[in-house]
Amino acid sequence: MATGRTHRPATRSRGIPEATVARLPLYLRALTALSERSVPTVSSEELATAAGVNSAKLRKDFSYLGSYGTRGVGYDVEYLVYQISRELGLTQDWPVVIVGIGNLGAALANYGGFASRGFRVAALIDADPAMAGKPVAGIPVQHTDELEKIITDNGVSIGVIATPAGAAQQVCDRLVAAGITSILNFAPTVLSVPDGVDVRKVDLSIELQILAFHEQRKAGEEVAAPEEGAGAVSPPPVSPHRAPPGAPGADSGRQGPDGDVPAVMPA
Amino acid sequence: MATGRTHRPATRSRGIPEATVARLPLYLRALTALSERSVPTVSSEELATAAGVNSAKLRKDFSYLGSYGTRGVGYDVEYLVYQISRELGLTQDWPVVIVGIGNLGAALANYGGFASRGFRVAALIDADPAMAGKPVAGIPVQHTDELEKIITDNGVSIGVIATPAGAAQQVCDRLVAAGITSILNFAPTVLSVPDGVDVRKVDLSIELQILAFHEQRKAGEEVAAPEEGAGAVSPPPVSPHRAPPGAPGADSGRQGPDGDVPAVMPA
DNA sequence: TCATGTGAACTTATTCACAGCA
DNA sequence: TGCTGTGAATAAGTTCACATGA
Numbered sequence: 036m037a038t039g040r041t042h043r044p045a046t047r048s049r050g051i052p053e054a055t056v057a058r059l060p061l062y063l064r065a066l067t068a069l070s071e072r073s074v075p076t077v078s079s080e081e082l083a084t085a086a087g088v089n090s091a092k093l094r095k096d097f098s099y100l101g102s103y104g105t106r107g108v109g110y111d112v113e114y115l116v117y118q119i120s121r122e123l124g125l126t127q128d129w130p131v132v133i134v135g136i137g138n139l140g141a142a143l144a145n146y147g148g149f150a151s152r153g154f155r156v157a158a159l160i161d162a163d164p165a166m167a168g169k170p171v172a173g174i175p176v177q178h179t180d181e182l183e184k185i186i187t188d189n190g191v192s193i194g195v196i197a198t199p200a201g202a203a204q205q206v207c208d209r210l211v212a213a214g215i216t217s218i219l220n221f222a223p224t225v226l227s228v229p230d231g232v233d234v235r236k237v238d239l240s241i242e243l244q245i246l247a248f249h250e251q252r253k254a255g256e257e258v259a260a261p262e263e264g265a266g267a268v269s270p271p272p273v274s275p276h277r278a279p280p281g282a283p284g285a286d287s288g289r290q291g292p293d294g295d296v297p298a299v300m301p302a
Numbered sequence: 303m304a305t306g307r308t309h310r311p312a313t314r315s316r317g318i319p320e321a322t323v324a325r326l327p328l329y330l331r332a333l334t335a336l337s338e339r340s341v342p343t344v345s346s347e348e349l350a351t352a353a354g355v356n357s358a359k360l361r362k363d364f365s366y367l368g369s370y371g372t373r374g375v376g377y378d379v380e381y382l383v384y385q386i387s388r389e390l391g392l393t394q395d396w397p398v399v400i401v402g403i404g405n406l407g408a409a410l411a412n413y414g415g416f417a418s419r420g421f422r423v424a425a426l427i428d429a430d431p432a433m434a435g436k437p438v439a440g441i442p443v444q445h446t447d448e449l450e451k452i453i454t455d456n457g458v459s460i461g462v463i464a465t466p467a468g469a470a471q472q473v474c475d476r477l478v479a480a481g482i483t484s485i486l487n488f489a490p491t492v493l494s495v496p497d498g499v500d501v502r503k504v505d506l507s508i509e510l511q512i513l514a515f516h517e518q519r520k521a522g523e524e525v526a527a528p529e530e531g532a533g534a535v536s537p538p539p540v541s542p543h544r545a546p547p548g549a550p551g552a553d554s555g556r557q558g559p560d561g562d563v564p565a566v567m568p569a
Numbered sequence: 570t571c572a573t574g575t576g577a578a579c580t581t582a583t584t585c586a587c588a589g590c591a
Numbered sequence: 592t593g594c595t596g597t598g599a600a601t602a603a604g605t606t607c608a609c610a611t612g613a
Contacts, residue, residue, distance in 0.1 A: 052603070052604070053603085053604095054603075054604055054605090055604090089605090089606080091605075091606055091607070091608095092604090092605065092606080095604090095605080095606085105612090105613065106611070106612050106613050107612075107613050108613070
């Protein structure tokens with residue numbers, strides 16, 4: 036579909052698919068590694084393998100950026116690194132503030148990958164007065180009172196929220212009011228923001244739950260799993276009670292995996 | 303998405319879309335909050351708002367689980383909490399091991415949401431002998447040498463990798479060899495695993511890059527953005543004219559946002 | 570000859586819109 | 592009456608497969 040590029044000098048790609056955008060960082064990482072090894076060119080096949088995707092997908096992704104490869108040869112590593120970096124906006128400096136300097140916030144501040152690639156921790160902010168002034172990862176923590184000033188003075192547009200869930204929305208509101216338009220949220224809460232503000236979330240608990248879902252399924256597929264693996268089945272927290280919502284007794288529609296009965300059940 | 307092969311049609315029926323599975327934890331969280339407030343029922347509209355999705359999507363998602371609602375009324379909170387928990391496999395205990403107890407690993411170990419919902423940190427593992435025995439989040443760190451034994455003895459099937467990128471694949475291989483079939487990877491590397499093993503990744507750097515992409519685009523849309531702190535902002539996307547990728551010798555003519563210089567990245 | 574670039578086919582996901590039931 | 596549950600319509604994303612050009 037990406038038609039209309041055949042020879043369209045200016046105003047390019049007005050719309051790289053979101054799925055593609057999400058993979059560009061992956062390609063970039065793989066390319067950077069190749070670059071460091073001074074590899075001059077790569078084929079879509081090799082690069083795809085390094086990035087963990089298949090080559091057709093990679094080529095399609097790149098096609099949205101333009102024709103940066105050479106048929107019969109492959110892609111010029113340095114050139115692609117540059118093009119993708121530019122596309123992602125990494126050729127410019129992005130000051131970032133981290134709010135909530137607890138265990139996680141401190142870990143993020145210390146995270147090396149942060150500093151690289153155009154991102155720079157402009158400030159660390161925490162609500163605890165006792166934290167003020169303390170250096171974390173070499174950067175002194177500042178009190179929440181300074182939040183607005185910090186953002187304005189440093190022209191920050193990206194904020195990272197690593198506060199407890201209860202404080203996240205409030206912090207978010209202040210960040211947005213101060214001018215932040217992109218938020219990376221580590222707090223286990225749904226943030227509501229006005230149009231124009233992007234929010235991406237990173238949630239350990241959700242990821243684990245998704246893994247558990249698949250894990251449970253695997254266990255169920257094994258014909259007769261002698262596996263002591265997943266441990267004994269313990270009927271946890273959930274409250275097994277009443278049957279179907281409204282109509283007791285006769286129920287129509289389809290049921291859960293095993294009929295009904297909310298009795299505790301593991302695979 | 304998890305790295306790994308595609309899913310097979312599976313054993314008839316039971317085919318909950320991956321996108322739906324990924325949202326179940328979100329619904330569960332919202333429902334749990336309602337449950338704690340003793341709210342008896344919710345409409346798809348209310349719950350959808352709380353979970354940050356639209357109601358049509360939510361109803362469609364629930365339709366894959368079964369008919370757990372009551373027309374004209376809504377969903378019984380407690381009942382739904384139970385059904386979703388069961389679907390996700392949270393009615394059983396999931397021992398988890400965290401490998402790599404650095405800043406991040408320690409933060410994860412301390413993370414409360416971990417303990418809740420069926421997950422239990424069975425062990426903390428680190429390669430540094432000096433860490434051995436030290437308690438982190440109340441759990442003594444064990445040396446990597448014990449990895450296999452720990453996994454076997456505790457029947458662990460989910461592993462969290464929080465090691466430096468360089469050690470991730472090796473740790474991954476050992477985890478898999480020891481019986482782990484689900485991995486949550488925090489290391490900025492693509493892990494290769496055999497079929498049957500699920501890998502989900504959490505990558506700060508990638509998330510930031512995605513945000514930067516959109517952020518850059520916003521800046522480009524503003525007709526005349528003042529932009530103070532972000533340094534030299536380049537004009538929006540540009541130039542597709544194919545630049546000679548393989549062009550030998552000097553960099554012939556490749557265009558950047560401002561027309562050139564494919565210098566080697568920010569790094 | 571060989572690997573890119575891309576229409577076309579296919580698969581998955583989202584949204585619409587309304588029938589149907591409490 | 593009001594809200595769920597769901598086919599049908601759309602949209603988004605992936606894979607195929609091959610013409611194209613170096």
